[in-house]
């Protein structure tokens with residue numbers, strides 16, 4: 001077997017976020033058991049288009065014995081993997097964020113208290129979707145920003161009271177939305193609005209870590225120093241960590 005260039009994943013570093021999967025036009029990468037892996041050595045062309053996508057620096061190119069890249073087989077694999085129109089928005093079933101769970105009968109980590117739940121909305125700005133908010137919006141100027149994962153308010157009943165109060169809200173999903181566009185928008189917001197702080201409210205599933213990665217990368221691109229707090233919510237409603 002010839003020695004050639006081929007990608008290598010560092011299992012220690014890989015958190016299974018899946019950001020590298022769509023970057024591979026050959027369909028060579030899949031998340032299997034929570035880690036990025038090559039579906040087949042013959043699908044990897046060794047050019048490393050996925051390298052720049054990994055927020056964990058988990059992908060490198062190595063020289064090792066491997067069968068030659070088979071473009072025809074890779075394209076046939078990509079075509080076979082195309083979702084049917086009906087399943088267009090489905091996500092890979094190997095991804096933890098798509099795993100079905102049934103909470104029926106198990107107490108929530110944060111019970112919805114009737115009195116607290118009826119408190120007034122703490123939302124002070126609109127729109128909230130990151131795509132729709134212009135960088136020059138006055139409510140972003142020197143604000144304490146809350147960048148929330150789309151799923152967070154549904155998992156945490158007291159979202160308004162505990163996280164939103166006193167902050168300008170932006171919401172996004174790093175798994176299903178256009179992350180390149182988000183990186184550009186966040187960089188513009190940081191450069192133009194110079195927020196006082198950014199709190200990232202993400203879910204525990206690995207793919208949601210892309211939200212924090214986007215913020216940190218945008219801050220570096222903007223060339224500014226902005227304090228960032230990352231709060232991770234469990235899918236049953238509790239706060240798992242705050243760093």
Ligand code: SF4
Nearest residue numbers: 014015017018020054
């Ligand atoms: S992008 Fe995510 S899934 Fe892919 S190798 Fe890096 S950490 Fe692992």
Ligand code: SF4
Nearest residue numbers: 149150151173175208
């Ligand atoms: S917001 Fe986070 S948890 Fe929800 S689908 Fe997107 S990446 Fe997954």
